[in-house]
Amino acid sequence: MSQSLSDQSLPVICLMGATATGKTDLAVRLAERLPCDLISVDSALIYRGMDIGTAKPDVELLTRAPHRLIDICDPIESYSAAEFRRDALNEIETTHRNGRIPLLVGGTMLYFKALLEGLASLPKADPVIRQQLLEQAETEGWAVLHRRLQQLDPVSAQRIHPNDPQRLQRALEVYELTGKTLTQLWQEQQAAVLPFTPLQLSIEVADRALLHRRIEQRFHAMIESGFEQEVRALYQRGDLDPSMPSIRCVGYRQMWAYLEGETSSDTMIERGIIATRQLAKRQMTWLRSWSGAQRIDACDPNIVSNTLKFVDDYLI
């Protein structure tokens, strides 16, 4: 059974694209024409109660085309690329077992990369160690921590910029936890790649100005749909704060600052739009360096039938 499930010939379709390019819409339309089950590849859609600001498919859409790996976490939790890989592989297996095709859709490129190329065997995040490192950074400065990494693991120190607290923290955390450096651990274990040969599709809006307009319009639409109320509900829980991945999500972070009284409504909207544009840009940087993905023009009037051609060729 498990033999056949990791058969290279079993189909897996990946649809990746930046925010506001129409990924979800295309995925749903494909799912209506193919025996596909949708699996979300999105680090924000995992959160329950975060619907409007993440442009989560609405109930109607989810009824037409159910997505897996949506609403799997409370906003107080954090998730990771490794957990995603595990969960996604499970969902892929289930889908195959049901005789259907997994269609992975999303814009979290690290998750796609982790799924396709695997991850080294590393320890998971440790809140206690992270807190200790954070405190050291506050008293001694990150430069000191970078120098420490330089001693322990010159290769990683070379790669990780002294101003990059997140990666510095992670590198030192891994060493604390295992007594081994990131460099060693990477060398020790060859990452397990995806046991399938997926069709990779990249949906792109060629005209940057158009994408920017779409982002702006969509953000305003979110506001009109009650985005403030959605975040206010999270805010009023009292157990969430901007250090958490959920509240750091694009739009939520800016709305949070507004609810804290730190910015005006206009500023919140402006900065939310800016943050979305910057997110899209980073996603596009990933995609540009991605090899092996078929490009799909988001503005193609025959986008569905043209995409189906790629799928047909792949499934033969």
Place this chain on the structure above:
RNA sequence: GGUGAGGUUCCCGAGUGGCCAAAGGGAUCAGACUGUAAAUCUGACGCGCAAGCUUCGGUGGUUCGAAUCCACCCCUCACCA
């Protein structure tokens, strides 16, 4: 009409005679990315490959040298009428 404050590179905003193509921030563009990734970080950012060239509301002046000083003009804001 009068008085005061001000007009700086896409925006905000420093700069008050040379060390200024002009601090800093934002935007934008490009890039990186192995358990936080909608995160975190890096670079570029007047024009030019370069020598160099053109900028600090406008015009003229002072000076070896002006974004910085002077004169006039245009515009903005505040207050008084």
